[in-house]
Amino acid sequence: MILVTGGLGFIGTHTARALLDLGQPCVLAQRRPVEQPPVPAEVARVDINDLDSLRAVGDRHKITGIVHLAGSMPWPVTDEQPVEAARRAVGSLFNVLRVAADWGVDRVGIASTIGVYGGVTADPFTEDLPLPMTSGHVIPAFKKIGELLSGHLADAAGLDIVTYRIGAVWGPRGRPVDPFSAASQLVHAAARSTVPDTKARAGDALDLCYAPDCGRAIALLQTAERLNHRTYNVASGRATTNAEITAAIRKVAPDAAVDLPAGGIAYPRLDITRVHQDTGYLPEYDTERAVADYLSWLRAGNPR
Numbered sequence: 116m117i118l119v120t121g122g123l124g125f126i127g128t129h130t131a132r133a134l135l136d137l138g139q140p141c142v143l144a145q146r147r148p149v150e151q152p153p154v155p156a157e158v159a160r161v162d163i164n165d166l167d168s169l170r171a172v173g174d175r176h177k178i179t180g181i182v183h184l185a186g187s188m189p190w191p192v193t194d195e196q197p198v199e200a201a202r203r204a205v206g207s208l209f210n211v212l213r214v215a216a217d218w219g220v221d222r223v224g225i226a227s228t229i230g231v232y233g234g235v236t237a238d239p240f241t242e243d244l245p246l247p248m249t250s251g252h253v254i255p256a257f258k259k260i261g262e263l264l265s266g267h268l269a270d271a272a273g274l275d276i277v278t279y280r281i282g283a284v285w286g287p288r289g290r291p292v293d294p295f296s297a298a299s300q301l302v303h304a305a306a307r308s309t310v311p312d313t314k315a316r317a318g319d320a321l322d323l324c325y326a327p328d329c330g331r332a333i334a335l336l337q338t339a340e341r342l343n344h345r346t347y348n349v350a351s352g353r354a355t356t357n358a359e360i361t362a363a364i365r366k367v368a369p370d371a372a373v374d375l376p377a378g379g380i381a382y383p384r385l386d387i388t389r390v391h392q393d394t395g396y397l398p399e400y401d402t403e404r405a406v407a408d409y410l411s412w413l414r415a416g417n418p419r
Contacts, residue, residue: 116141116176117142117180119134119143119144119184120182120211121184122142123153124185127182128153129286129330130182130334133333135154142178143159145160153288164203173217173218179220179221180224180337182224183208185207201257208225208261208264209264211225225276226279227258227278229282231258240280276345277344278345281350282321282348282349282351283295283350285405287408287412288326296319296321307413315375317358322355323355324350324351325405329349336393336394347393348386348387352398356381363406
């Protein structure tokens with residue numbers, strides 16, 4: 116039984132579905148109650164900041180692995196309690212690793228982010244690149260902290276800990292407006308027959324990973340018999356431009372008002388050689404298939 120923290124979140128839902136598709140049962144840990152889970156898996160109401168709450172899951176289930184996708188970061192940070200917020204963020208990661216050691220799980224996967232490469236001048240981003248100590252945002256800052264702590268505890272506690280450096284993920288159940296990519300906003304506009312309110316440009320490019328592909332990559336990393344590394348990029352392995360997104364939209368929605376001005380910034384892609392070599396993962400969704408699938412999902416009445 117795999118415990119997925121944040122299991123009813125955006126990436127968590129797709130990861131749980133991929134684990135189930137691989138024949139791996141899982142229990143989804145979520146802090147807030149839910150009436151009907153989007154995947155046929157058991158849901159456990161868990162606060163990862165509460166060690167006893169986590170331990171109670173192990174009392175009910177034989178947990179053999181953990182996929183930790185819940186945010187281990189001080190978010191939101193208040194001016195009055197930044198120290199306490201940081202303590203809780205790091206403490207939640209310690210709690211997950213503590214129960215992992217207690218339960219003797221086979222593997223712990225921990226979500227990191229493409230943001231840890233901020234300040235690195237390389238294309239593509241490979242996992243062995245040296246990272247700067249500074250971060251321009253709280254999320255990559257705490258993900259770097261998490262990677263360092265995980266590396267230390269993997270050795271000290273003898274845990275099999277794997278870090279996922281996740282690229283820009285989009286698709287069903289994701290945010291309609293993403294500050295880093297216009298892809299979701301463009302597809303939502305096409306589905307609703309509206310004009311997207313965005314300053315994006317046609318040439319803006321980013322490594323976009325469609326959510327089902329992201330979930331499948333994480334599931335493969337969790338279930339692989341043997342991994343040769345501790346850190347893996349989880350992405351599409353290519354940079355997708357907004358022009359490619361709008362071209363794919365017009366194939367299924369010719370009248371969509373998704374014109375964007377020329378120009379833009381192209382960001383480096385994530386190299387996915389490691390995850391491919393160790394798990395066989397390759398994206399199943401190209402841009403056209405992803406856009407068509409997402410449009411179909413939204414037109415079926417799903418809000419995001």
